[in-house]
Amino acid sequence: MQDKIKVAVNGYGVIGKRVADAVRAQEDMALVGVSDVIADYRIATAAGKGIPVYASTEQALPVMADAGLPVVGGLHDLLENVDVVVDCTPAQVGAGNLELYRAHGVKSVFQGGEKHDLTGHSFVAHANYANALGRDSTRVVSCNTTATVRALTALKDVGLLSKARGVLIRRATDPWESDHSGIMNTIVPEGRIPSHQGPDAQSVVPDLDVVTMAAKGAHTQNHLHYWTIELTRPAEKQEVLEAFRAMPRIAFVRRSDGVVAVNSTVELMEDLGRPRGDMYEVALWEDILTVDGNELYYTYTVDNQAIVVPENIDAIRALTGTVDDGGESIRRTDRALGVRQDFVRSSVAAR
Numbered sequence: 001m002q003d004k005i006k007v008a009v010n011g012y013g014v015i016g017k018r019v020a021d022a023v024r025a026q027e028d029m030a031l032v033g034v035s036d037v038i039a040d041y042r043i044a045t046a047a048g049k050g051i052p053v054y055a056s057t058e059q060a061l062p063v064m065a066d067a068g069l070p071v072v073g074g075l076h077d078l079l080e081n082v083d084v085v086v087d088c089t090p091a092q093v094g095a096g097n098l099e100l101y102r103a104h105g106v107k108s109v110f111q112g113g114e115k116h117d118l119t120g121h122s123f124v125a126h127a128n129y130a131n132a133l134g135r136d137s138t139r140v141v142s143c144n145t146t147a148t149v150r151a152l153t154a155l156k157d158v159g160l161l162s163k164a165r166g167v168l169i170r171r172a173t174d175p176w177e178s179d180h181s182g183i184m185n186t187i188v189p190e191g192r193i194p195s196h197q198g199p200d201a202q203s204v205v206p207d208l209d210v211v212t213m214a215a216k217g218a219h220t221q222n223h224l225h226y227w228t229i230e231l232t233r234p235a236e237k238q239e240v241l242e243a244f245r246a247m248p249r250i251a252f253v254r255r256s257d258g259v260v261a262v263n264s265t266v267e268l269m270e271d272l273g274r275p276r277g278d279m280y281e282v283a284l285w286e287d288i289l290t291v292d293g294n295e296l297y298y299t300y301t302v303d304n305q306a307i308v309v310p311e312n313i314d315a316i317r318a319l320t321g322t323v324d325d326g327g328e329s330i331r332r333t334d335r336a337l338g339v340r341q342d343f344v345r346s347s348v349a350a351r
C-alpha cells in the first residue's frame with residue numbers, strides 16, 4: 001500500500017461505486033475509503049465488501065451510525081489519508097468541495113456535471129492526458145462528451161477530420177432511478193442547438209469543428225449517437241475503420257453478429273460477465289458505417305454509467321504524475337478492467 005496511489009471516492013452513486021471498484025482493480029492504486037451521506041443499501045454494500053465507509057457531512061454521520069453502518073469517520077478524516085479524491089457527488093455539489101480538498105492538500109477529479117471553469121481543465125485520456133500531468137484537479141467530461149471526443153480524435157489523429165455534426169439520443173434516466181424520474185413514451189428535443197456536448201468536447205480539444213443536437217428518449221439504458229463527418233479528403237471505408245481500430249476504448253459491433261440495437265449490447269455485456277454489465281468502450285457499428293467520397297456516417301452506443309470509469313482512473317495517474325505517458329496509463333487501466341477492441345470476434349482483452 002505504501003507505494004500505491006491512495007484514493008478516496010466521495011459520492012458512492014452510479015459513477016462513484018464503479019470508480020471505487022475500478023480503483024480496487026488497479027495494481028498501483030489503493031482505495032482508502034468511500035464517503036457519502038446516505039445510510040441505506042447503497043452504501044451498506046460498500047461496507048459489505050470491506051470498503052471503509054466515511055460520512056461526508058456532520059449530519060450524515062450519526063444517521064449512518066444509527067443505521068448500523070461501520071462508519072470510520074468524517075470526510076475530513078478520509079482526506080487526511082489520501083493523495084487523490086474522486087468526487088462523484090451529484091452535479092454541482094462537487095463544486096462546493098474543491099476548496100476542502102485543496103485545504104487538505106489532496107488532488108481532485110470531478111465529473112461531467114461540474115462546469116469546466118471549476119478546475120479549468122476537462123479530461124479525456126487519449127486526447128489530453130499530457131496536459132493534466134501534475135495538475136491539482138481536473139474534470140472528467142460527461143458520458144456523451146467522452147464518447148464524442150474518443151471517436152472524433154480517432155479521425156483527427158490520422159488527419160481525416162474536417163467537420164463533425166452529431167445527433168445524440170440520450171437515455172431518460174439511470175435504470176435504478178426509473179421508479180421516480182425520467183420520461184415515458186415520448187422523445188424530447190433539447191431546447192437549443194448546439195446542445196452542450198459539442199462545446200464541451202471543445203473544452204477538451206479546442207480546435208474541433210463540432211456541432212451536436214440532442215434529444216432525450218424514453219429508455220433508461222445507453223445513449224445512441226449518429227454522426228455526419230466531413231473528411232479532409234475522400235477516403236475508403238477500410239481506412240476509416242483502421243483509424244477507429246487504432247483508438248483505445250472503441251470496440252466494433254455488427255448487426256451480422258446479432259448486435260442490432262442498444263439493448264443487444266446491454267445483454268452482451270452481461271454475457272461477457274462484465275461487472276454490473278458495464279461497457280467501458282464506445283460500441284461502434286462496423287457494418288453500418290458508411291463512407292461516400294469525403295463524407296462519413298456512423299453510429300454507436302454509449303453505456304452512460306460506465307464509459308467515464310476508465311477515464312477517471314487515468315485522471316488519477318495524470319494528476320499524481322506517477323505515469324508520464326498517457327498511452328501507458330490507458331493500457332494499464334484497460335488491462336485491469338478487461339477493455340476490449342471487439343466484443344464478439346476476439347476473446348482476448350484488447351491492446
Ligand SMILES: NC(=O)c1ccc[n+]([C@@H]2O[C@H](COP(=O)([O-])OP(=O)(O)OC[C@H]3O[C@@H](n4cnc5c(N)ncnc54)[C@H](O)[C@@H]3O)[C@@H](O)[C@H]2O)c1
Pocket residue numbers: 010011012013014015016035036037038042056057088089090091092093111112113114141142143174304305308
Ligand atoms: N449517471 C451517469 O450516467 C453519469 C455519467 C457520466 C457522468 N455523470 C456525472 O457523475 C456525477 C455523479 O452522478 P451519478 O449519476 O453518479 O449521481 P448519483 O446520484 O447516482 O450519485 C451521487 C452520490 O453522491 C451522494 N451525495 C449526495 N450529496 C452528497 C454530499 N454532499 N457529499 C457526498 N456525497 C453526496 C449521493 O447520496 C449519491 O450516492 C455527476 O456530475 C454526473 O453528472 C453521471
